[in-house]
Amino acid sequence: MMKKTLMMLFLGCSFLTLTHADASKLNDVLDIKTLRVCTTGDYKPYSFLKTDGTYEGIDISMAHSLAKSLGAEVEFVQTSWKTLMADFLDDKCDIAMGGISISLARQQQVYMSEPLGVDGKIPFVRCEDAKKYNTLSALNQKNVRAIEPAGGTNEAFVRKYMPNAKLELFHDNTTIFKNLVDKKADVMITDASEALYQKRYYPTLCAVNPEKPLEFFEKGYMLPKGDISWKLYVDQWLHLMQKNGEYNAISAHWLKADDVKHHDKKHAPTKHSH
Incomplete structure (x- = not known):
């Protein structure tokens, strides 16, 4: 009887794990071949909406890189700083990008990716x-x-x-x-x-x-809370982008050499930091 109970519990946990994995944004993007990206389009050099309706900036290039790694195309979803969290929680996008600061307030509602820089x-x-x-x-x-x-x-x-x-x-x-x-x-x-x-x-x-x-703070990307598979993928992609020099190359296109050095440098927080 005990063995049977343990087996049922194991099968139940396995089913929940598989169901959670199947529901991941990672699988959605791979299946649909579209990466939905929330961005404000008003924050140079990270995200800027041009008059012709296209976007440009550091994180716009990063969005295209992430989509390419998944064999997908990018669909940008216009948002604002005031409505960013509400739009994201309303499932209007798979990831939010564009100079977003990592904060404890945001971390309470969403996952944040590994930091991009200081x-x-x-x-x-x-x-x-x-x-x-x-x-x-x-x-x-x-x-x-x-x-x-x-x-x-x-x-x-x-x-x-x-x-x-x-x-x-x-x-x-x-x-x-x-x-x-x-x-x-x-x-x-x-x-x-x-x-x-x-x-x-x-x-x-x-x-x-x-x-x-x-x-002091760091920048990162917003991801759905609880979606471990999606977060692990984005973090690994971001890790590779930083280690192979692609992220620095993209940043250097928008920032002068001195600014890129400043952006990657570990600042010492002042007494007002948290």
């Missing part, structure tokens, strides 16, 4: 104000006008660490920097990688202390 939040300001806004205490003042895209970790940072500052949520992440140039805002808290990239197009703006960010 980054950090820094002030992006007019160069004339770089020394003025180089500390968190200087930023957290009532007369400081911060501007951020709605949703995402930039807004969360300002609300947590700069509660005294005046926060404006801006609708267009691609033109938000002009507000700094035109002195309609004083600072934008953003990722060091984005600030270094955007400085090329806005030479009067400066990335403040990119080597010493106010908050």
